[in-house]
Amino acid sequence: MAPKEPEYLEIAHRRSIEKKTHVSFPQLKYPSLRDEGLKDPVQWLTGKALDDGAEGLWRVHDKLYDLEVFIDRHPGGREWLELSKGLDITEAFEAHHLNPSTEKMLAKFYVRDAKTPRNSPFTFKEDGFYRSLKKRVWEELKTIPKTEITRSDKVIDGLLATCLAFSTIACWTENYWLGMLAYLSASLSLAWVMVAAHNYIHKATNFRMYYFNLALWSYRDFRVSHVLSHHLYTNTLMDLEISGFEPMIFWNPRKDRPFYADYAIVIEQFLFPFISIVNYLKRLILIFIRPGFLKQHFGWHDGIGLLLPIWMYLTSGSTFYHAVVTWLWIVCTASYIVLTIGSNAAHHHPRIFKDGDEVSDTTPDWGMHELEAVMDREDINDSHFKVMTFFGHHTLHHLFPTIDHAVLEHLYPVFLELCEKYRANFKVTTQLDMFLGQIRTTLKKRPTLLSEKV
Template identity: 40%
Template sequence: MSPNLQNNHNSQSRHRGTDLSNGNVKGFQSSFPGVIYSGPRGEPFPNIFDWLQAKRNGDNIGSLWRVHDNLYDLEAFVDKHPGGRDWIKFTKGTDITEAFESSHIVGFKNVEKILEKYYVAAASEPRNSPFSFKKDGFYKTLKTKVEPILKTVGTDSSHLALQIEDGLAMTYLILALFSVWIDSVVLQVIAGLVLGMCIVGAHNFFHKRDNFRMYYMDLSPLSSFEWRLSHALSHHMYPNTVLDFEIMLSEPLVEFLPSRPKNFVQKYIAVFYVEAIYLLYGLSQIIVRALSIIQGKQRLRPENLLIFLELSIFMTIAPSHKSGIIAWIIIFMMSSFWFIVVSNNSAHHHPDAFHDGDEPRIDPDFGLCQLDATKGKSDWFHKPLFSVLTTFGEHPLHHLFPTICHSKLSHLKPALEETLKQFSEEFPQLTQLELFIGTHKQIGRTTRNRHKAAQQRGH
């Protein structure tokens, strides 16, 4: 192990057992022994490319790719990858075990054979990840039960899912143009909310191989390219841990992890201004992207110009240039509000969900840890596919199998329930109101939750 990694590991070991409520734990500390995040935290305008570099530093494998305990050279595979080149290109120098396992369900053995062709050597250091993939563990067992189901029902989007997503995009465009033309703030707000639903739905499509529907997200200031990296490769793989980039997005204004030091404002006042942050988040991403491009961390992509095309059209058809600009701002603020308020209150940030700083499982199986950090929804109105696509529905199954279209996830419920019973695990569901209230409680939480197994042991 390199000196820097060893020093970080020793530093983490010395802090084990620190009272989290005293705020004495540094931001990169993790509940999982040995997990390192060496990037910046709590700084304004966090960037996914900084996160990727920090992950490369923590994984410490040079210019190769790591899957489990082996190293591979996938350089020649970048343009051959069926899902698109970005997934391979931008993960160079990182451990992609979680992404490899959760992205390939049907025909997994064939995928393993392809990977073997690019084998270089065995890794010399432990993985900088908390999760396990034992052959007889929960996740591997669930995958074997799910594969035959998906071979029957398929993994791609149903016609209804495509119609819903395309319908939302078309509805947004019509509403936006009409609301700007007649200068109606009410219709602009509605158009923004419809756009918010559309970009939530687009999230279903950027988890899959390259397709045009993922670019619906670029109708807003959010970027399908950036969210593919941050959401699919960070949040989905390491939810609610120090490796989860989305946890950092609101820091230091809002602190979700109980292991992060929290002052009076962060503990008691943040719950009152958090919704204002949701409104401004989308517009802030224009600034983040501009700075990243200026600093040479990324290149300007053609789809980044869509929002400015919308601005020019709005200014042209509006009664005045000023009203066109105002409409552009209102629409994007409302789309951001829908996207972030639904995202933050959909599944993860209830106090009963695992957050780094809480006691982890003794054997952190990837699938069970995904469920620990995710809550299901029990409300009837979250059952229809329209709601699933526009509110991050079926979230537990989506985290277990992110590349499977949301329209097919309901078919996997019996397999999940059977596997939970087999491993004597439970997965309680909550109402949307309970999740909403829980998110606001979580913002101020500094106490450490013990894992249920430890509670049962009386430890």
């Protein structure tokens, strides 16, 4: 028998203090290493490997597979398998492989059954919402022209060209107003390049995913924190994009929080501009304090972020000092814009699930959970440019992350039909409401009860 609502609030409060299990999913152990160290992607992978029972192999559902000999033949690129070795990749396998023949291929690498239950609450029943939708989407994709993705390519390439042009002008001009206009334009276009590059980071290895590194970020880190963590375990305790901001910003509802948690919207204004530089410095520090980091997680692509100031110096005729100072202003402003867009995009609103909220099913269909943890914005989804630069079509993107954003809009008829059939909670609002909702979420001190959900 489910506890009565006052009892649930007390139980949830106790679970959050004890940190032995998830609050909403008490059958799951509290994620290892979640609250320790620098909360970097490599630490997240290490902690998850401790909890997944994959025994150094790759786990899908309750079976273990040895994909070592397949790494170089993996159509998505070897990096995905390198990053996920030793993990339960059930959610990633299901969401990233729409072709039914992939399951038959996976069976060739079977080693043995797993010895422990999955440390994930999500199910993928054959007649459930997500698998039913996936089958329909796979058939629908066959009718959509392959050329659709060129719309996305034109947007991100155009933004990159704009960033390069205005960053040069910002260094070159001596006119204050023209310089300010160029600096702001370069910052905005750089931020939009990063947001748009997110579309390509989910896909097989491609050159446009490297655009993400132009502002000192790491696409490889993002493949862990965003693709393998946030997308697959959205707003649960395994979501690194939630835990990574603690103890500065708290998005999960908790009774006992530091006094400054109520001022998250103010903290964001001071924190967001410096995240790009801090993350880059953190990666450099990890080279010296974490054995194997340089070889396993640091690569030539980490130098891409240093190409922009060199470009500005060579093309503007300014001094190197002036180019570097202008570049730092652009990078910090772009960092602020990216994180402001991201934090107000789709996941932080009182109507959206957070760990601690009361749930009707502690073993939900993965697709149904994604709908509970995401909210779309009607005033963003009406333009492909806005979709690419403000994380649009976010619900469909979470369900099918490898599908290009330009294709997602064609899937709505099938998606809405299945939402109605399964009574899935597809939520739509406005960008303004999402912004206000994010503020309200950071102020929440207790979970949402079932009776309070709308």
